[in-house]
Amino acid sequence: MSGHLSYRVTGHLSISTVTAMTSRPLDRDADLPLWQQLQRDLVTRLEAGEFADKFPGELALVHDYGVSRHTVRQALARLRADGLIVAGRGRQPKVATAPEIHQPLGALYSMFASVEAAGLDQHSTVRTLDIRADALIAERLGLEGSTPMVFLERVRHAGDEPLAVDRVWLPAALARPVLDADFRHTALYRELEDRTGIVVSRGREEIRAVVPTAGERRLLGCGRDAAALSITRLGYTTDGPVEWRHTIVRGDRFALTAEYSAGAYRLTS
Structure with a gap:
């Protein structure tokens, strides 16, 4: 059937x-x-x-x-x-993934040390290391506009991925010996102290949120919607300003932290 x-x-x-x-x-x-x-x-x-x-x-x-x-x-x-x-x-x-690298506010930090403290390999791709003049930077360091400056530009890596584009200017009269340093895996302050005896002991920073340029996005390996932090630093020795630094850091891999208490302040909110 x-x-x-x-x-x-x-x-x-x-x-x-x-x-x-x-x-x-x-x-x-x-x-x-x-x-x-x-x-x-x-x-x-x-x-x-x-x-x-x-x-x-x-x-x-x-x-x-x-x-x-x-x-x-x-x-x-x-x-x-x-x-x-x-x-x-x-x-x-x-x-969004949690940032891997944390940096303290109010301290003269080393990005090299912070990356390694996070358990990541720290290395850099050196794009430029030479001597040049920059009137605007010289003015920020209290120097005459045509003063020769050591200029170092690196892409800083944390692990397998880029973390920051770092640009530093130093007076050549003081910092010329660092031209012989291999900055692929070392810290600038360490080389500066070892080769010249100069110790950067304090600094002033300004931090703001920015949209990276197309060139910076390419170097950092991030998309158009990526957020970044722009950090400018004026570094001092006991004798005065010696370093101007501008760093663009990927916002998805880096965070700034601060500890605070009521202390001498009156909390109103």
Whole structure:
């Protein structure tokens, strides 16, 4: 005996029914905007490690939560601003990794030492090591504009990936002996002290967030949406300024840390 079974669909599922079956709950009657509810739920899921393998894209979140693309974009914008995800226009969001290298504020630090303290191999690609004049830098060091300066430009690596583009100017009259140093795996301050007796004992830094130039992105191996820190340093010996340094550091691999207490300050917030 032969035969077959047949099924007839006599109803249909509406879009609203499908959404209700698949979306995660958001309270449309709450005072909290939908984008903020979505942002908070995503933070909870991030903290639980739910997105360890892959962070969902905009369309997946629209489907999962039953909200508009505009709502999703508002939530993702806040996550990016908080440093929890990274994403560029037209690119899949991904979970931001924790910085590997931490540097203290208020201390004359060595990036060489900080990278090695993080358990990573420190090495550099030397792009330039020569003598040149730079009137603007000379002025910052309190020198005449045509003063010869030792200029060192390196791409600093931490492990297998680039970390920073580092540019340093020193008066040639003091620092000429460092021209013979091999800066692929050594610290400038160490070479300066060993070869000239000069000790940089204090400094003044200015730190700001920047968008790297196209050339800096190429050297750092990062995309257009990458954030970076620009650090300028005026280094001093006991006799006065001796070093001007400008460093562009990848924001995803580097963090500045500070310790503080009420101490002599009155806390008002």
